[in-house]
Amino acid sequence: MHIRLALPSDLAPTRDRLRSVLGPQRPEHQLDPVSQLIKSLLSARTYDEVSWAAFIRLRAAYPDWEALVHATQAELEPVIDPVTFADQKARQLPILIRVLLLKRGELNLDFLATEPVDEAMAWLMRLPGVGVKIAASVLNLSTMNRRALVVDTHVHRVARRLGLTGRTGDAREAYDSLMDQAPPEWQGEQFYELHWLLKGHGQSLCTHFDPACGLCALHEVCPRVGVSGDQERQVIAFDA
Template sequence: MQIRLALPSDLPAVRDRLRAVFGPQRAEHRMDPVSQLIKAVISARTYDEVAWAAFIRLRAAFPNWATLTLADPAQIEPVIDPVTFAEDKARRLPILIRVIILKRGELNLDFLKDEPLDEAMEWLTRLPGVGVKAAAATLNFSTLARPVLTVDTHVQRVGGRLGLTPRGGDRTLAYDGLMEQAPADWDADRFFELHWLLKAHGQSICSHFDPACDLCALRDACPRIGVGRDQEGDVVAFRGPRTLPGEEAGI
């Protein structure tokens, strides 16, 4: 689909400006892909620090991930609690591990390093409970180090406001839109950095309800500058006049 761009296909410019604010973001430690997938699954809709603590407890309780296949969800839930939807995630984790073993004959995802990227994404998103965000995180954050962008809620919101992705709820469309615009020569580290920069921006400046547009490093190019709450506290769709060359403000 045709995507209107605030910064003409300029993910490198977005990255550079946000890097000037938040500093360079590097992958200091990459986990094996199975561990990363489990981490991604239990992280859904959960604050990072809560998810990391739950992951560390889970790893301590199940040092061999394959033993999760035999675990009762009632054993897993208190270990990962208070992640969001802990009961549901506890039920799904053994199923996820069983399916991987059934499909591959072993609990190992290293083969995804050599698969075409689209096929690797498709393979992962066919697993039960694995969406496009968890699949991309597995491919990009882990030792697989594949060049793919992890689009979480912050990345999706910022991308939508900047006009880099369609606004709305479809995570896959946001992922497809951003991947289409990424330079073909970007490696895994560049996608990793863009993810964490957009996330940091979304968490601190371009927040859901009260974006601090006056402090934003991207404000001169953002068609949604001024989006936020009005004086009564209601969310307003667009508040700041902004006309991009050849475009109407507020689009």
């Protein structure tokens, strides 16, 4: 059972308020599921622009992902550097590809497009190095476009402050809680949009250290769970 600390709004009104500020977020540049899995692995604790650049270099060096099976850490690390934990990721990638080939006999995750989402999530999370965020990324951000919310650190923080998920608890609990609250009619596009809106909000106004609550479109409905008055960014208004 998931306990919500507050109920300031549903996900749909939250989405609508953020969309009015940040604009609609539509899926574009979607990768095939295997490429998204590799991209998501590179993205862990890494800025998007850094992980995208690393992904593009990796793709250029290994146009056939299967060739990663034989890549060594020494070969991969300089290609993906400076992603965070480049050494670990350079070790993990060939193992991940090897496990995929062993499990499926080919490098193809298209079968997950028709599995129930919970089962697809569980299957992905049994892969080495794959947690709830990467699993949801593969299902939602790729061309599969499935019904799963990617809960990264920004999404988790904003959802917690809004009272949409527990004050404590890990990403898995946040994922489960937010998915439970999602309107049943929502499809992959709505989850995709909510992810990018919450993430964009977390990167711009609802930042880790100094949320700018005075400027926030959710100010009136947000209980600001865990945000102290001292922590709020001081917004100074200048008269024209």
